[in-house]
Amino acid sequence: MKRTTALLSAVALATVGLMAGPALADSPQLVKPNDNQKAGIAKAWSAYNGGGSVPQSCLYMRLSKSNKHVAALKSNIEKKPNKCASYAFDGSAILYGQKKHWWVLAEGSSVKQSECKAVAGLMGPAPWGDIVEYAAMMGCENID
Secondary structure (H helix, E strand, C coil), X not given: CHHHHHHHHHHHHHHHHHHHHHHHCCCCCEECCCHHHHHHHHHHHHHXXXXXXXXXXXXXEEEECCCCCEEXXXXXXXXXXXXXHHHXXXXXXXXXXXXXXXXXXXXECCCCHHHHHHHHHHHCHHHHHHCHHHHHHXXXXXXX
């Protein structure tokens, strides 16, 4: 009986781990930016949105694994609702740059398909594929 219970518990834990894994883990095509990159991405995002500053912890930032000059970000309100509520936004943004110098290429939650195609064309298929989850948050669909 103990052996059966232990086996069922192990199977249940493995099933929960498999189901929760993709939702909790970063995509393997994305990497965390270093401190200089984070500062530059946050600065570019703030400048694009009229100045001021946004705490880096209120932005969830990732880089394309195939091209570290391509970044994507979204609001980090889910993890820090009290601190980041005044900085929250819908959709996501795609940026291009290096070190502390970044520029917003596209942002929002209802980007025109022509803009999506232009940004995808600038980046090439590999980086675009890396950040496809963020592109989908912008409303970009079926861009090959």
